[in-house]
Amino acid sequence: MRKGITVILGMVILLGAFAVLGVAWEAAAQVQVNVNLGPPPIVVAEPPAMVLVPHSQVYFVPEPDIDVFFYNGHWWSPRGERWYRSRAYNGPWTIVERRYVPGPVYRVPRDYRVVYERERHIPYGQWKKQWKDHHKAEQKALKQHHKAERKEFKAHEKQGYKENQHEGKGHKEFELHQNGHGHGPGRG
Secondary structure (H helix, E strand, O other): HHHHHHHHHHHHHHHHHHHHHHHHHHHOOOOOOOOOOOOOOOOOOOOOOOOEEEOOEEEOOOOOOOOOOEEEEEEEEEOOOEEEEEEEOOOOOEEEOHOOOOOHHHHHOHHHHOOOOOOOOOOOOHHHHHHHHHHHHHHHHHHHHHHHHHHHHHHHHHHHHHHHHHHHHHHHHHHHOOOOOOOOOHHH
């Protein structure tokens, strides 16, 4: 009988050992692989309507559940802690450091969708033509402004040259005396 109890006890111990080892093997076999691919991609499938944020040059896309803005020729989108930028609404998008996000885009209120929901929605084709026309007009005005500045600068430069010629000889004599040349008091 003693031998039977010893055999049963040995089997219980052996089964217990296998059970513990089996759990350990199962735990070791559970390998976790986490690959962080970042936030989901920014997808604006079709040309979006646009809404102008009043008193700014920032537009936003009113329809999707993601934040997409347009400012100064680029599309901008915050995703979590990161910002993305693109030349086209449908990408490709590149990561941009926060410090390179233009102030007007960064300062759009967090509740902009609620605040500006009643603003006029501009169809994409109309918006694109309007923006290009406005951009061309701005560039032309800037070019004319620079041309006028250059013309004014040259006129001032020319006027200054004429004034210096009138001073002419007297001015040069003064310089000679200042530099210790020529016939000044106590010399010669």
